[in-house]
Amino acid sequence: MPETSVLSEVKADIISRIEKAIEIGKVKGDLPEYVKPDVKIDIPPRPEQGDFATSVAMVIARQTELDPRAVASAIVKNLPLEDSHILRVDIAGPGFINLFLDVAWLEPAMARIWKEGPAYGRSNAGGGKKILLEFVSANPTGPLNVVNARAAAVGDCLAALLDAAGYRVAREFYVNDGGRQVELLGRSLEARVRQKLGQEASIPEGGYPGDYLLELADEFLREKGAAVLDLPEEERVREFSSFAVSRMVERQKKVLLDYGLKYDNWFFESSLREKGEDKKVIQLLTERGHTYQSEGALWFRSTTFGDDKDRVLIKSDGTPTYIVPDIAYHRNKFLRGFDHLIDILGPDHHGYIGRLKASMQALGFSPDALEVLIVQTVRLMRGKEVVKMSKRGGGFITMEELLEEVGKDAARFFFLMRSPESHLDFDMDLAKLQSNENPVYYVQYAHARIASIFRQARQAGPLPAWGPNEVEFDLLVDPSEISLMRILAAFPEEVAGAAESRQPNRLLKYMMDVATAFHSFYTRCRVLGENKELSSARLYLSRLTQIVLGNALRLAGISAPESM
RNA sequence: GCGCCUGUAGCUCAGGGGAUAGAGCACCUGCCUUCUAAGCAGGGAGUCGCAGGUUCGAAUCCUGCCAGGCGCACCA
Numbered sequence: 227m228p229e230t231s232v233l234s235e236v237k238a239d240i241i242s243r244i245e246k247a248i249e250i251g252k253v254k255g256d257l258p259e260y261v262k263p264d265v266k267i268d269i270p271p272r273p274e275q276g277d278f279a280t281s282v283a284m285v286i287a288r289q290t291e292l293d294p295r296a297v298a299s300a301i302v303k304n305l306p307l308e309d310s311h312i313l314r315v316d317i318a319g320p321g322f323i324n325l326f327l328d329v330a331w332l333e334p335a336m337a338r339i340w341k342e343g344p345a346y347g348r349s350n351a352g353g354g355k356k357i358l359l360e361f362v363s364a365n366p367t368g369p370l371n372v373v374n375a376r377a378a379a380v381g382d383c384l385a386a387l388l389d390a391a392g393y394r395v396a397r398e399f400y401v402n403d404g405g406r407q408v409e410l411l412g413r414s415l416e417a418r419v420r421q422k423l424g425q426e427a428s429i430p431e432g433g434y435p436g437d438y439l440l441e442l443a444d445e446f447l448r449e450k451g452a453a454v455l456d457l458p459e460e461e462r463v464r465e466f467s468s469f470a471v472s473r474m475v476e477r478q479k480k481v482l483l484d485y486g487l488k489y490d491n492w493f494f495e496s497s498l499r500e501k502g503e504d505k506k507v508i509q510l511l512t513e514r515g516h517t518y519q520s521e522g523a524l525w526f527r528s529t530t531f532g533d534d535k536d537r538v539l540i541k542s543d544g545t546p547t548y549i550v551p552d553i554a555y556h557r558n559k560f561l562r563g564f565d566h567l568i569d570i571l572g573p574d575h576h577g578y579i580g581r582l583k584a585s586m587q588a589l590g591f592s593p594d595a596l597e598v599l600i601v602q603t604v605r606l607m608r609g610k611e612v613v614k615m616s617k618r619g620g621g622f623i624t625m626e627e628l629l630e631e632v633g634k635d636a637a638r639f640f641f642l643m644r645s646p647e648s649h650l651d652f653d654m655d656l657a658k659l660q661s662n663e664n665p666v667y668y669v670q671y672a673h674a675r676i677a678s679i680f681r682q683a684r685q686a687g688p689l690p691a692w693g694p695n696e697v698e699f700d701l702l703v704d705p706s707e708i709s710l711m712r713i714l715a716a717f718p719e720e721v722a723g724a725a726e727s728r729q730p731n732r733l734l735k736y737m738m739d740v741a742t743a744f745h746s747f748y749t750r751c752r753v754l755g756e757n758k759e760l761s762s763a764r765l766y767l768s769r770l771t772q773i774v775l776g777n778a779l780r781l782a783g784i785s786a787p788e789s790m
Numbered sequence: 791g792c793g794c795c796u797g798u799a800g801c802u803c804a805g806g807g808g809a810u811a812g813a814g815c816a817c818c819u820g821c822c823u824u825c826u827a828a829g830c831a832g833g834g835a836g837u838c839g840c841a842g843g844u845u846c847g848a849a850u851c852c853u854g855c856c857a858g859g860c861g862c863a864c865c866a
Binding site: 268270271272275279281284287288294318319320321322365402405406407432521522523525534535537538539540541542543545547548549552572573574575576577578579580600602603605607610643644645647648649650651653656660661662663664665666667668670671672674675678679680681682683686731732735738739742745746748749750752753754755768789790 | 792793794795796801802803804805807808809810811812813814815816821824825826827828829830831845846847858859860861862863864865866
């Protein structure tokens with residue numbers, strides 16, 4: 227895996243030259259001795275403002291009360307240019323330093339893509355740090371819904387991004403297979419089974435009336451028969467519950483697999499109880515003096531660690547609250563050797579962050595090592611119409627139904643396109659539209675077009691020599707070719723940036739930019755039918771684009787079609 | 791009442807101290823006898839929710855307010 231990308235090497239070189247210019251300026255007396263700015267460069271909004279720009283001069287001007295443009299010209303005057311890619315330097319606006327580069331650096335940058343192929347985009351920004359990413363973790367009491375589908379897309383893509391950015395990532399699904407809700411699931415299934423047998427039975431209060439238990443009841447009768455009904459209550463409920471849970475989990479696994487998502491681990495809450503880790507956590511918190519008895523319950527003094535209020539661990543009826551296994555679970559994650567934990571939760575769980583972090587701190591773990599991301603709600607639309615999502619009426623759309631209707635690629639694209647914390651309107655009509663109105667196809671089409679060029683080229687005879695060592699790179703001079711290459715060169719940094727900021731939507735934006743640049747190139751420049759040298763060079767650039775698009779789509783979990 | 795998220799073009803949303811605020815879709819005008827027109831080039835379209843403040847510079851940071859969504863259990 228490469229240390230850095232060619233682009234970041236170029237940037238680092240420019241930054242160090244600017245730093246050197248400031249040092250020289252100090253020696254010459256152009257700048258005061260005490261300035262020590264952090265030099266940052268970025269890509270300016272307009273091409274006439276150069277390839278890179280820096281605002282250091284304005285920052286220094288603030289520190290020194292000098293005129294920003296004077297500071298800028300002091301830096302520019304002292305900027306060492308020998309053996310650099312810098313062609314020209316301008317001072318613009320209130321004191322920006324605009325740097326114009328030659329295009330020679332693009333050649334090694336493109337050769338890097340060719341060489342790394344499917345690995346292009348990877349970096350070791352993360353330094354091999356071990357991250358556990360827990361997401362979806364829906365209760366096994368019903369089918370997955372569209373918010374789960376959003377969390378699945380975001381989590382899976384974020385995991386892929388972190389992996390590519392040099393972290394060691396594990397994807398984990400936490401199955402809440404204990405507690406009252408699972409008992410209610412079992413009792414609800416029992417009621418359905420009895421109804422199938424013509425007996426008088428109703429879904430218990432707070433139970434699960436959805437249709438999916440009707441199907442499960444049939445399966446139960448087919449596989450287990452009715453004998454279970456004669457067992458004593460406790461045993462009977464256990465049978466129904468465990469049957470229901472295992473089937474629901476299987477069903478969830480299957481949908482997620484259809485979505486292209488494979489977890490490294492499905493972690494069952496029950497395994498914590500079997501090993502006594504829930505009791506252990508209470509013991510540890512008590513030993514450390516973070517618990518107290520009050521009103522017949524055992525409390526965790528989470529306010530010590532910044533939580534709004536203390537939390538009950540053991541209710542006055544002697545049963546633990548949900549938070550106990552959750553604390554044990556997060557402790558277990560740390561004990562398994564992960565350096566950093568990321569939980570992706572729904573918006574209804576934001577109140578939960580404080581108590582969870584407090585508990586980790588109370589157990590001696592750094593609260594910063596636990597990071598909670600909230601993925602906001604999804605509103606399903608059909609055009610202008612809101613699709614009703616009432617859970618009670620059973621009329622809500624499951625993840626299965628969503629995938630069946632719009633397909634995996636469109637679903638993932640739409641979920642990833644938006645920043646995770648923004649509320650999302652998901653237009654199902656738009657998502658399944660097979661036309662240019664649907665943004666999914668914009669990127670895929672670029673990929674398919676490239677594949678088509680190669681098909682065409684092969685039909686015409688043996689391909690010309692077009693690898694990095696064969697190509698006359700200097701023939702790639704059209705503005706559309708240059709800007710395409712610049713974008714391709716930025717991929718590793720884009721991946722690392724999207725991973726660090728936990729924003730898969732940045733990857734999607736990048737894919738759109740690549741597609742735009744390619745479509746523009748495709749329209750302006752013919753690849754085939756030009757002279758041999760030019761065709762070869764453009765085939766080379768096309769293949770590089772295809773590699774980048776393919777890699778980006780793979781990170782997003784969206785397929786890269788060869789034809790459309 | 792308190793907390794979290796959101797408010798930017800007709801619609802869905804990027805951008806989260808820097809230059810003339812962007813994209814996709816929708817709308818208008820051009821571009822297919824040559825590699826896929828699910829494309830390209832161009833155009834119109836915006837008081838960045840409102841009001842103050844900090845700053846050389848605010849859509850971006852701070853405060854208050856308004857609007858929408860979601861939470862605030864000895865439920866999970």
